[in-house]
Amino acid sequence: MAQTKDYYEILGIQKDATEEEIKKAFRQQARKYHPDNKETGNEETFKEINQAYEILSDPQKRSIYDQYGTAGLKSAFGESVFDFGFRDLSEIFSEFFGATHRSHRSTGPERGRDIRYDLEIEFLEAINGCSKQITITPLEDCETCKGTGAKPGSKLKNCRSCNGLGEIRMVSDSFFGQVTQISACPSCSGSGKIVEQPCTDCNGKAQRRVKRNVDVKVPCGVDDGARLRWGGKGEAGKKGGPPGDLYVVINVKEHDLFKREGLNIIIEQKISFSHAALGGNIKVPTTEGEKPLALPSGVQSGSVLKMPGLGAPKLNNAARRGDQLVYITIETPSKLTAEERKIFEQLAKIQQEKGDKKFGIF
Ligand SMILES: [Zn+2]
Ligand SMILES: [Zn+2]
Structure with missing residues (x-):
């Protein structure tokens, strides 16, 4: 394959081109066909150009090529004279576009890792x-x-x-x-x-x-x-x-009773049907143990009662605390003793007589 190549033609120069002309031609062609050039880049052509330059820029190789062609080069230097690794290309290239970039990696003291x-x-x-x-x-x-x-x-x-x-x-x-x-x-x-x-x-x-x-x-x-x-x-x-x-x-870790929202501590508290109607004091868990909470009479399910100063402290400041917020749920009794049943029946009778339509009672 290499035997048929005309290196002068590849670089577009005359047989009597000077070293300067060879360099100039190579630079132009290499820029045009370099694979990084998105418009005219061509790897095959680029390799050919490099091969041509490698031979013609070396006076000894050029002389052998001029007299005996690529066959002469092959017998003088072996087949490897036509091999051009990327490293070789790099060396050729650096002659023209030489630039040096120092990486910023420090070799001095290094901080330990976190x-x-x-x-x-x-x-x-x-x-x-x-x-x-x-x-x-x-x-x-x-x-x-x-x-x-x-x-x-x-x-x-x-x-x-x-x-x-x-x-x-x-x-x-x-x-x-x-x-x-x-x-x-x-x-x-x-x-x-x-x-x-x-x-x-x-x-x-x-x-x-x-x-x-x-x-x-x-x-x-x-x-x-x-x-x-x-x-x-x-x-x-x-x-x-x-x-x-x-x-x-x-x-x-999550807690069974307490949840935290900012500085407030949230707790759900079930209360009985009768406590809801009558009001009164109940005991509620807090992060400082059980504390009394006054239920207003007629408290509704979903009401939120505040226990001031029983929330979470500000970070590293135990004196400033949020509140505990108690979410009330009223539990309807599902199992009644005979006595309770009797009382509820009496209550139901009274409510029936009042005929409160809101509850569907007529
Ligand atoms: Zn070293
Ligand atoms: Zn050691």
């Missing part, structure tokens, strides 16, 4: 506040190697991946410019040095996971989903960077 811990607590613990001990496993500097990653007594040597430069260069093609990416060397994290013998306790990672118990004081009034922060209690930083923070996310 730790999130989900803590489930009881409803009353959230209202009153509580103390909990939690166990976290953050990364901390290895004690054996003092956070260096090197086996005690062993030395540092130049990183082989980057020859001690601490950075790696990568060239990539882009139609509008050749970009050389410089990023921190992953082998040495940008330091340029690696340890001769890694610390055996941390496998050279300089940090280890350690179990740590932390006493967490949960303030009163904390609500479901609240996020408490302990600065500096997260993972240790790297290369002298500051530690991260510890976040404890509160998950409040």
Whole structure:
């Protein structure tokens, strides 16, 4: 296939073109047919152009090609003279559109990572506040190697991946410019040095996971989903960077009786038919134990009675509290004793005599 190609024709130049003319022609053609060019890009043509340029820009190859054609090139350099990997293209390209881009990745001190811990607590613990001990496993500097990653007594040597430069260069093609990416060397994290013998306790990672118990004081009034922060209690930083923070996310368990809406505590209270009619004092559960509640006579189902100051406290301020709101449900008795039945029958008779049409009584 390559044998039939006329490299001068491909680049659109004369047989006696100068080096400068070859470069210029290649640049024009490459821009036109580069695969990144959405209008005229063509990968096949682009490869051909690169092949032509690779041969004609090399005086030795050009001379052999001029005298013996592609067959001569093949016998002089082997079939591989026609292979052009992307890396080769990149090198060619960088001659023209050379640009260097340094990635912003820092190689200096790194802040430690934050730790999130989900803590489930009881409803009353959230209202009153509580103390909990939690166990976290953050990364901390290895004690054996003092956070260096090197086996005690062993030395540092130049990183082989980057020859001690601490950075790696990568060239990539882009139609509008050749970009050389410089990023921190992953082998040495940008330091340029690696340890001769890694610390055996941390496998050279300089940090280890350690179990740590932390006493967490949960303030009163904390609500479901609240996020408490302990600065500096997260993972240790790297290369002298500051530690991260510890976040404890509160998950409040549901309570059988109490529900919370902002600073108010909601409770449903069933009352008897007769209490509803007559009114009087009943005992109602609160987060501080049972408390009396005065029922007005004639209270209706669905009425909401307020018990001031018995709601949830403001966060970390036990003195300022919301209210408890009592939703009244009147329960119609379903099982009657003989005595109750007698009394209800009397009541029904009286109501029948009153003939209240609202109840369908005539
Ligand atoms: Zn170590
Ligand atoms: Zn390196």
